[in-house]
Amino acid sequence: SYHAAESYVQTNVTGTFHVAESCRAHGVRMVHTSTSEVYGTAITVPIDEDHPLQPQSPYSASKIGADMMALSYWHAHEVPVAVVRPFNTYGPRQSTRAVIPTILAQLQAGATQIKLGAVSPKRDFNYVTDTVAGFLALGDCDEALGRATNVGSGREISIGELVELLCRITGRDAEIVTDEARVRPEGSEVDRLLCDYSVATRIAGWKPEVSLEEGLQRT
16 A cells, blocks of 8 residues: 555545445445554554544555445445454465465475564454454444444464464474565554454454464464
């Protein structure tokens, strides 16, 4: 999004508008995918749905705009819209653009050095089956309409600690080397994400079931 911001606006903001218009026309429920990136670096933890929205990248800004566009159709046109806000989803067959498959691909290839961007940021990784279960639960929950609801694991881990854990799980050993191409601009790095998923539990009975260790072994 740093190099092609307009395409993110077209896809996320304008695209969400078209989906909302279609749902309005056909009288169907809309489940909109948000992202924890809309929160930016945590001001308070764990992050609940009342946390300020901070557009620290063009991607984040476009998703904030998309969320607001979706919710505007709830307010203006009574379209039943549920905004689901997943934290970092991971699992089998994920694109190597994401950090966990990036690390695993390098380890499985026998690399002795893992090339990464910043390793101090902390993330909340949620296994894909838990994320899917969250979408299904909230998509079927009337109390989720007209609001954003977090879906995450409630556990944080730094990228550096994640590498150490994956080394233990795979039985491989490697050192971390900084790849400058993967480093975000200084004001754009999200240093900490940690999910408060208590609303999803209260209104839809959802909670994560797969531990990070188990999820990484499956992956």
